[in-house]
Amino acid sequence: MRETDLDGVLAIEEASFPVPWSRESFRFEMHENPYAWNVVVKTSGLVVGFACLWALDEELKINNIAIHPDWRGRGLGTRLLRWILDFGRSEGCAEATLEVRPSNEVARTLYRRHGFEEVGRRKGYYRDTHEDAILMTAKLAPEGDGA
Numbered sequence: 001m002r003e004t005d006l007d008g009v010l011a012i013e014e015a016s017f018p019v020p021w022s023r024e025s026f027r028f029e030m031h032e033n034p035y036a037w038n039v040v041v042k043t044s045g046l047v048v049g050f051a052c053l054w055a056l057d058e059e060l061k062i063n064n065i066a067i068h069p070d071w072r073g074r075g076l077g078t079r080l081l082r083w084i085l086d087f088g089r090s091e092g093c094a095e096a097t098l099e100v101r102p103s104n105e106v107a108r109t110l111y112r113r114h115g116f117e118e119v120g121r122r123k124g125y126y127r128d129t130h131e132d133a134i135l136m137t138a139k140l141a142p143e144g145d146g147a
């Protein structure tokens, strides 16, 4: 993710989440957070998806992931998630973690298909609806063990 990607990233963020991250939040992650890795998915130079990650020792935290509404349902989210999990392995992370809304069936199904399991809840986590957050984790097998 580069400065020149930010307009595209923000358009996706704002179309995807009721309480979107600001440009400043993305810029903090890009330029100031030493644990952050921010990636975009591009098609013909157009930003169609992105993810914001933290690699914290053994944990890969997926903080933000979205595909542009016009590009959903074409396998890009699956490919992005696979890339993220491979990236976590290559960084030596033992597990990936994330939070998801109970109402987000598409995302929860996608995560379950990639080995994520529900391990807990954060009560009233989301500021807009006061929904709980479901905590999910996936074990990341080390590279080269055939998993």
Ligand SMILES: CC(C)(COP(=O)(O)OP(=O)(O)OC[C@H]1O[C@@H](n2cnc3c(N)ncnc32)[C@H](O)[C@@H]1OP(=O)(O)O)[C@@H](O)C(=O)NCCC(=O)NCCS
Residues within 6 Å of the ligand: 016, 017, 065, 066, 067, 068, 071, 072, 073, 074, 075, 076, 077, 078, 079, 099, 100, 101, 104, 106, 107, 109, 110, 113
């Ligand atoms: C979650 C998200 C990233 C998935 O991206 P995507 O590019 O649509 O994902 P894919 O095309 O790879 O589809 C993943 C699975 O969801 C299914 N799916 C996609 N859109 C769907 C829909 N509207 N209804 C039901 N199932 C759907 C696909 O069929 C696929 O299942 P399959 O593996 O059985 O084929 C995307 O929906 C998104 O950006 N959502 C808004 C942001 C968000 O909720 N992020 C997650 C926050 S935790």
